Amino acid sequence: MKVSIVGATGYGGAELIRIINNHSSLSLESVHSSSKTGQAISTEYPHFMHKIEKILMEINPEQMAKTSDLVFLATPNGISKGLTPFFKDLNIKVIDLSGDLRLKDREQYQKWYKKEAASEEVTGSAVYGLSEWNQENISQADIIANPGCFPTASLLGLAPIIKNFTSIEDIIIDAKTGVSGAGRSLSSASHFSEVNENLKIYKVHEHQHTPEIEQQIKAWNKNSPNISFSAHLIPMTRGIMATMYVKADRVTSSREIWDLYKEAYEGKPFVRLHPPGSFPCTKHVYGSNFCDIGVAYDERTNRITIVSVIDNLMKGAAGQAVQNANLMFGFNESDGLLNLPLFP
Amino acid sequence: MKVSIVGATGYGGAELIRIINNHSSLSLESVHSSSKTGQAISTEYPHFMHKIEKILMEINPEQMAKTSDLVFLATPNGISKGLTPFFKDLNIKVIDLSGDLRLKDREQYQKWYKKEAASEEVTGSAVYGLSEWNQENISQADIIANPGCFPTASLLGLAPIIKNFTSIEDIIIDAKTGVSGAGRSLSSASHFSEVNENLKIYKVHEHQHTPEIEQQIKAWNKNSPNISFSAHLIPMTRGIMATMYVKADRVTSSREIWDLYKEAYEGKPFVRLHPPGSFPCTKHVYGSNFCDIGVAYDERTNRITIVSVIDNLMKGAAGQAVQNANLMFGFNESDGLLNLPLFP
Amino acid sequence: MKVSIVGATGYGGAELIRIINNHSSLSLESVHSSSKTGQAISTEYPHFMHKIEKILMEINPEQMAKTSDLVFLATPNGISKGLTPFFKDLNIKVIDLSGDLRLKDREQYQKWYKKEAASEEVTGSAVYGLSEWNQENISQADIIANPGCFPTASLLGLAPIIKNFTSIEDIIIDAKTGVSGAGRSLSSASHFSEVNENLKIYKVHEHQHTPEIEQQIKAWNKNSPNISFSAHLIPMTRGIMATMYVKADRVTSSREIWDLYKEAYEGKPFVRLHPPGSFPCTKHVYGSNFCDIGVAYDERTNRITIVSVIDNLMKGAAGQAVQNANLMFGFNESDGLLNLPLFP
Amino acid sequence: MKVSIVGATGYGGAELIRIINNHSSLSLESVHSSSKTGQAISTEYPHFMHKIEKILMEINPEQMAKTSDLVFLATPNGISKGLTPFFKDLNIKVIDLSGDLRLKDREQYQKWYKKEAASEEVTGSAVYGLSEWNQENISQADIIANPGCFPTASLLGLAPIIKNFTSIEDIIIDAKTGVSGAGRSLSSASHFSEVNENLKIYKVHEHQHTPEIEQQIKAWNKNSPNISFSAHLIPMTRGIMATMYVKADRVTSSREIWDLYKEAYEGKPFVRLHPPGSFPCTKHVYGSNFCDIGVAYDERTNRITIVSVIDNLMKGAAGQAVQNANLMFGFNESDGLLNLPLFP
Known part of the structure; x- marks a missing residue:
């Protein structure tokens, strides 16, 4: 099977290249970028030097x-909603790593993303790619809305509770991410001297992953409450x-509680449950x-604490996409x- | 005024030396350690080289x-409860940076610290040193139980709410700390290769700062609930x-909400309230x-999010002690x- | 004495504000910026919140x-050569933290900086501000060319050798810097995810601090050779x-060798010599x-190894300027x- | 082929497990440790959870x-010289990742390692495993002395020069390493708060990798000089x-110069030469x-600057061993x- 990557100069795109290079049945046909056309991907990413010899090409769906x-569309929010219809008409399968196709309610998209939403036809045909919980639909899909990084960690952590408790009153998600989640575009929020030895909270009560999580937990259990979601920037990369x-x-x-999780993820190759009393750290993945x-x-306090960790570029993006x-x-x-995790 | 520091080889002790060196009325008389007696403090801490010429001495209360x-007792938990009675009898004032004298309920200490508690006489005479909210008692105290780092950040953040809302149902404190909070003793939890590029949660539902926070918020408002408290280790030092x-x-x-905070901290030199919609990061302090x-x-969600940041070695330890x-x-x-904060 | 800072939004400017706030005889009159006029400095740098209440002003030498x-001119290279003549004519003293006024040979400036050099009149009247070795000239100067960060560390480390050995054959300077040396302007070279957990060499054989070091060592000893100078970017801030x-x-x-250094820096308040066999680390300063x-x-190998450390924003910029x-x-x-160094 | 790992609880051992898990012809038979016998390797290293199910066993050569x-002997210096003779007698092949078998001159070992050297019989039968330059001997060896991390980076960088220039006067190696090179044993030199935001030099003129590098360059070219070698600790893991x-x-x-390197490493799968004027950073590998x-x-200056980067746990240890x-x-x-490098 041959695959192309749009947005190959971003971190998600580079990670896709790394994974596909390890894949027995997918082969990388072409890499595309809107800004660096004509340049070798190994110039942009010298860690690919001598190993990945592709030249960045224009984004031409017909070709x-x-x-x-x-x-794979590894593009910023706001791009894939325009590209997807072309690929749909041309009968190529699409996996979109951006947020464009995830929310079924277009008003919600517009409220949280502050951008025009994709058409109903596009969002309607996109299947939400939370692999462990939507396997059947995914296997028949032509268009996948790949979940966001925070929703992936949160939903895999919440699912057994949401599905097994009748009515959950309160859900607070205190999320923490490495800086690579902010991508490769320059910003003072990713400027080394401002991030290193520092800890920030951002988009308080305004993070666009909030409605994505709520959409799914309410689909699982209509009694699910609105969530309180906070994102923190940790001085680490992944x-x-x-x-x-x-x-x-x-x-x-x-x-x-532990038994619920044990049962829910039995046989799932990528979800690993820690023994009771033990918790994961991000480096384990x-x-x-x-x-x-x-x-x-x-x-x-009659409260359950759930800790869920992923590599934001892998299970939170390119890994789950593959x-x-x-x-x-x-x-x-x-x-x-x-591949096993890299430690230390 | 002359001061001595017991536990001068730890990070809290070193920070006390740094601050006192800047003080117009306190002068450093002697530094004490149980393990490195006879060694120059500048050998242990070369950043003091040529500037602080003290030799570490035995801990001899009479001398x-x-x-x-x-x-200042900048000792690990479990030490100051034994030392304080001597200083009390000798009429020297004591500021204890450890957790030994903070909990009035000895059973709570034993449950959370898993150590024998100090005598009632000692804990009874210790004043809780949350400077902004206990100023009058502190000014008349002979023994200060200096607050823990997490309780300081948490209580300064919660006080205006606890004192102004009749009944708070739920309080969740998701706390994050730099690694210096774990001190200078070697442990795999502070081993660089295991902490760097990593994010851990620890002591889930078991952190000994939990009862310290609850003791104070229940003193402020007897309707206060038990709290859910979690501590995370961030790959940064302070x-x-x-x-x-x-x-x-x-x-x-x-x-x-903002107005409550504005009023509560008007005129307090060390508490700074961010404008509405803006949040602090740790590097600001x-x-x-x-x-x-x-x-x-x-x-x-009808929920208030409060973000409170301190330097754990300063307002969270040595700074508040001074x-x-x-x-x-x-x-x-x-x-x-x-001194203004160091940035970047 | 009243001082103004041009380029107050950069890291060097912010560090000047922090130091002057601690100074007994200098007071901060005004802060200036070419791009953020009208904004409060505490909006740009919230760590100054409630403490430094200045508004950024236009750069108007007459005012x-x-x-x-x-x-203080804490501006990027290429700016102060244009501003200095105005201040000179207006009889205000100038301390320039940029590289514009350091090289006496205008061709060297043009070769290494790849910019038009300042006029001979301006460079001719500027005194090189290596405080420990040029004290007398500095005390009578109106215009100071504040040394570069690498030259400061290198020259303080080389001086006793250059001045005491007749003929030195080879000098290799392998320099390492934290990322704040690259300033606050966004660039992929300061993008967190590209710097963290990474180590880079840059400007090999082309660093503009090379001629600045050579100019001074040849002034001290005309037999001094050309140097090999390399700069490395370390994943730390300072x-x-x-x-x-x-x-x-x-x-x-x-x-x-040690005795040469001991004698050279006897009585100098800011140069501290480690005991024989012991070496400093950057955190000590x-x-x-x-x-x-x-x-x-x-x-x-008949070779001398000299290790010299500074805080690039302090002794390497704002500290030496003050x-x-x-x-x-x-x-x-x-x-x-x-102030003593902050440790840890 | 079945392999065993002695010292599996160290970082080199863990990295061997990770690589072998990816290998088509090697399978992990057993893992051994002197201190944690009976414990699951996935308890020691939870990133292996559910994937590597081995129990740590005693070191019993006969079994x-x-x-x-x-x-594979991934043990601290001083251990494998005692173990190797047993394996030799039992006709199992040995790859020793420690420094014990690298130096042919036993006096040199004793001088630099300050330990008793291995017997001449053992060092005599060990082949130095610098894969790119000793391929033929390695392919016939029973015992491999796997090169040190610094020697691997240094020798691969120096070889084309040493072999093509008649007489090299001066060689200075300024080496920098991440902290994982110091292993998993606790020490203040690996304590997070002392390493983070810090840069240290260590073992100046005394690093035990100095004679290992000299032994090889003098074998390549007897005119090679003694080297000046310095090691610096960088605040990063790998x-x-x-x-x-x-x-x-x-x-x-x-x-x-570039052509010499091009020719030397043509066809070598693991050595990648940057284009003229371009240099690698550690994250590229x-x-x-x-x-x-x-x-x-x-x-x-008539001087050549060579920059060579490796992952110390891979090409500098476990990777080269495999x-x-x-x-x-x-x-x-x-x-x-x-596997391609992980970036970012």
Whole structure:
């Protein structure tokens, strides 16, 4: 199967290249960029030197349709909603890593993204690519809306609770991310001297991943409440941790909660549950597609603490995108994604 | 006024030396250590080279009583409860930076610290040194229990809410700290290769600062609930951020909340309130005694988000200790503490 | 004495504000910027919130001459050569932190900086502000060319050798700097995800500080050779280390070398010599104006290794600038600069 | 082929496990440790959770000989010299990652390592495993002395010069390493708060990798001089850069030098030469087995600057060890080592 990547100069695009290079059935046909056309990808990313010899090409859907079976759109928000219809008409499969196709409610998109939403036809045909919980739909999809990094960590962490408790009153998600999540575009928020030895909170009550999480938990359980979601910038490059606080609607126990997770993720190759009383750190999944989860119940407050970690560029972006490609094409779900995390 | 420092080889002790060197009325009489007696402090800490020429001495309360007016105990938990009675009998004032004298309920100490508690006599005579909210008692105290780093950030952030809302249902404190909070003792939790590019949660539902925070908020408002408190280790050296989520018991507004804080901290030299919609980062207080606070109200969830940052070694330890010394001796509250934060 | 700062939104400017706030005889009259006129400096730098209440003003030399006795030019290379003549004519003293006025040979400036050089009149009247070695000229100067960060560390480390050995064959300076040296302007070279967990060399054989170092060592000793100079970017914010390798022209000993340094820097408040066999690290001078030096001789190769560290924003920029102001005005050389380093 | 790892709880051991998990022909038979016998490796390293299910076993050469074809000794210096004779007698192949078997001159070992040297029989039978330059001997060896991290970066960078210039006068190697090179044992030199935002030089003129480099360059060219070698600790986890300064014995050009490297490493899968004028950074090889090299000649000083980067745990330890295993067993040299670097 041949694949093309649009937005190959961004971090998500580069990570796709790295993964596909390891894949037994996907081969990289072409890389595309709106700004660096004609340049070698290894000039932009010298870590590919001598190994990936592609030249960045224009984004020309008709040309791409002739050579590729699948296109990954690793573009900023606001781009793929315009590109997707072309690929749809040309019958190439699309996996969109941006936020454009995730929200079914166009008003919500406009409110949180402060941009014009994609057409209903496009969002209507896009399948939400949370691999572990939407496998069947993904396997039949032509267009995948690949989940956001925070929603991936949060939803994998919340699912067993949302699906097993009738009514959850309160959900607080205190999320923390490495700086690569902000991408390769220059900004003072990613300027080394302002980020290093520093800890920031940003987009308080305004983060666009909030409605994406709410859309899914309300689909799972219509009693789900609105969430409080905060994002913090950690002075590290990769990794997301979502620390979640959920008020149980009845008395439970750490063991009962743990058993729910154990059952929910039995046999899932990329979700790993920590033993009771133990919690993951982001480095346990560094460079890999794993989502590691730890849970505990606190009797003093009748509250459950759930900790979910991923590599934001892998399970939070390119890794899950390839996992979804595997599901779409009927490959082994883990193909290209078997590398162990890098530690230390 | 002459002061002595016990535990001068730890980070809290070193920070006390740095501050006192800047103080107009306190002078450093002697530095003490249980393990490095006879060694120059500048050998242990070469950044003091040629500037601080003290030799580390034994901990001999009788000798210290002859030369010093005040002793700072910058010792690990479990030490000062044994030392304080000696200093008390010798009529030297004591400021204890450890957790030994903070909890009035000895059972709580034993439950959370898993150590034998100090005697009731000692804890009974210790005044909790949260400078901004206990100024009068501090000014008349002989023994100060200097607050913990997380409680300082949390309580300064919660006070205006706790004192102005009748009944708060839920309080979640998601705390994040730099690694210097773990001290200078070697441990794998402070080993560079395991901490750098990593993010950990620790002591989930078990952190010993939990009862310290609850003791104070229940003293302020007996309706205060038990709190959910989590601590995270951030790959940076200095800084604490407490992100707090509080469910209001009535509809309010960001402006009403902000005004409560404005009024509460008017005229306080070390608490700085961010303008509405703006939040502090830890680097804004780096190396200084400030506590910077930002607040916002979210109508979607009727929840208030409060962000409070301090330098854990300054306002979270040595800085507040000197602030308390200033209050005890009637000096200007800011003496020795006027340096602006180091940025970047 | 009243001072103004041009380029107050850069890191060097912010550091000047921090130091002057600590100074007994200098007071900050005004802050100037070409791009952010009308904005509060505390909006640009919230760590100054409530403490520094200045508004950024236009750069108007005539106005500044009416109110200030001294202006610091903390501007990028290429700006001060145009501004200095105005201040000169208006009889305000100038301390220029940029590279514009340092090289006496205009062709050298043009070759290494790839910009038009300042007029001979301007460079001719500027005194090179290496405080420890040019004190007398500085004290009588009206215009100071404040040394570069690498030249400061390198020259303080080389001086005792250059002045005491007749003929030095080889000088290699392997310099390392924190990222704040690249300033606050956005660039991919300062983008967090590209710098963190990374180590780069840059401007190999082309760094503009090369001729500045050579100009001074040849002034000290005309037999001095051309130097090999390399700069490396370290994933940290502050600090410079120059590791220097010098081939001795005769057999010597670690002790003889050490004695040269001891004598050279006796009584100098900001240069601290490590004991034989011991070497400084950058954190020993963090946030301070110190230059710490260690030296050793290797019999196997007849080569001397000299290690010199500074805080690039302090002794490498704003700190030395204030030290020079102190010398110019006859203040205590250490005024405003007595803070101990921040550790850890 | 079945392999065992002794010292599996160290970083080198963990990295071997990660690589072997990716290898088509090597399978991990057993992991051994002197201190954590009976514990699961995934308890020690939770990033292996659910994927590597081995229990740490005693170091019993006779047992190991029954099940394994090759043993990797990833032990501290001073251990493998005692273990190797057992494995030799039992006819298991050994790849030793420590420094014990590298120096042919036992007095040199004792002088620099300050430990008793291995017997002449053992060092005599060990082949130095610098894969690119000793391929033939490695392919016939039973015992490999795997090169040190600094020697690997330095020697790959120096080889084309040493072998092509008759007489090199001066060689200065200014080496920089990430902290993982110091291993997993706790020490204040690896304590986060002392390393982060800091830059240190260590073992000036005394680093035990000095004689290892000299032994090899003198074997290549008997006119090679003693080297000046310095090691610096960089606040990052992985990566080594050797910046090398070599005085040419005749006038040359950047192009002539570059051509030497081009020719020397043509067809070598793991050495990548940067284009003229361009230099590598450590992140270009992160997590991979590459050694990236850049070179330039400076006419002003007749000196060549060579920059060589590796991942210290990969090409500097476990990666090269597996590369050597591939050569010993006649596998494809790149088996298990084809992953692209992780960036960012």
